[in-house]
Amino acid sequence: MNVLEVNNISKRFGGVQAVKDVSLELEKGNIVSIIGPNGAGKTTVFNLISGIYWIDSGDVLLNGESIKTKEQHERTSAGIARTFQNIRLFKGLTVLENVMTAQDPFAKYNLVDTLFSLKKKKAEEKRSRQESLVHLEMVGLAKYKDERPENLSYGLQRKLEIARALATNPQVILLDEPAAGLNSGEVIDFIDLVHKINEELGLSVLLIDHRMPLVMELSKWIYVLNFGQLIADGTPADIQCNPEVMKAYIGEED
Numbered sequence: 001m002n003v004l005e006v007n008n009i010s011k012r013f014g015g016v017q018a019v020k021d022v023s024l025e026l027e028k029g030n031i032v033s034i035i036g037p038n039g040a041g042k043t044t045v046f047n048l049i050s051g052i053y054w055i056d057s058g059d060v061l062l063n064g065e066s067i068k069t070k071e072q073h074e075r076t077s078a079g080i081a082r083t084f085q086n087i088r089l090f091k092g093l094t095v096l097e098n099v100m101t102a103q104d105p106f107a108k109y110n111l112v113d114t115l116f117s118l119k120k121k122k123a124e125e126k127r128s129r130q131e132s133l134v135h136l137e138m139v140g141l142a143k144y145k146d147e148r149p150e151n152l153s154y155g156l157q158r159k160l161e162i163a164r165a166l167a168t169n170p171q172v173i174l175l176d177e178p179a180a181g182l183n184s185g186e187v188i189d190f191i192d193l194v195h196k197i198n199e200e201l202g203l204s205v206l207l208i209d210h211r212m213p214l215v216m217e218l219s220k221w222i223y224v225l226n227f228g229q230l231i232a233d234g235t236p237a238d239i240q241c242n243p244e245v246m247k248a249y250i251g252e253e254d
């Protein structure tokens with residue numbers, strides 16, 4: 001069963017047709033990637049799935065239901081989490097607090113409770129703290145819980161982003177260039193982490209990355225975009241020897 005389906009989506013920014021008639025499927029529990037040269041439209045596809053932009057035409061389905069008119073936070077609540085190309089962490093907060101703030105929309109207290117039931121609020125905060133610690137353990141960052149994110153290596157900051165995404169209790173996680181800026185040791189570590197969240201949490205993963213070894217190692221299926229359009233899709237083995245794909249990357253057939 002497909003947890004996510006993208007059906008013929010298009011998006012234009014002024015004179016630029018960023019995405020044209022793109023369709024893709026993510027089967028529950030799979031890891032699928034989108035690759036393509038710079039400016040091919042990959043991040044725009046993520047932005048259209050996660051609700052940062054409205055689609056011009058087409059549809060996005062989560063578990064068979066259209067989410068195209070839902071706001072970004074509603075898509076998060078529905079089960080779509082994402083990380084960004086540029087790391088987005090709160091520098092003034094600790095590692096643990098960074099994960100707790102990602103949970104906030106799910107906090108079970110409201111203003112009235114806050115005023116009249118401090119006890120309830122405290123219980124809620126304790127629960128949030130415990131759950132956040134579980135997410136930090138999952139990504140291997142529990143021992144850094146009281147650190148500031150800016151004191152962590154780039155690779156650990158990427159992992160913290162994943163922990164923040166896990167805090168929203170997703171079914172699908174969109175990873176936008178998670179290996180950008182990582183050294184080769186950190187990339188290997190990151191591959192293990194993506195396998196782990198996929199296998200242990202049953203999360204379906206949609207990935208964008210330029211690091212081909214990572215994409216080939218992780219993906220069950222790969223979609224290739226060029227100038228906003230899908231030019232190929234297939235298994236890593238298919239894609240590696242697809243002449244259209246090579247042409248898109250190097251600009252000539254051989």
Ligand SMILES: Nc1ncnc2c1ncn2[C@@H]1O[C@H](COP(=O)(O)OP(=O)(O)OP(=O)(O)O)[C@@H](O)[C@H]1O
Pocket residue numbers: 013016017018036037038039040041042043044045
């Ligand atoms: N908000 C925007 N306003 C105007 N143009 C945009 C906007 N977002 C994306 N574009 C344009 O849409 C096209 C696709 O951009 P996009 O960022 O989706 O590509 P990409 O494949 O993710 O590239 P990269 O690999 O470099 O991140 C580009 O021409 C880009 O300049």
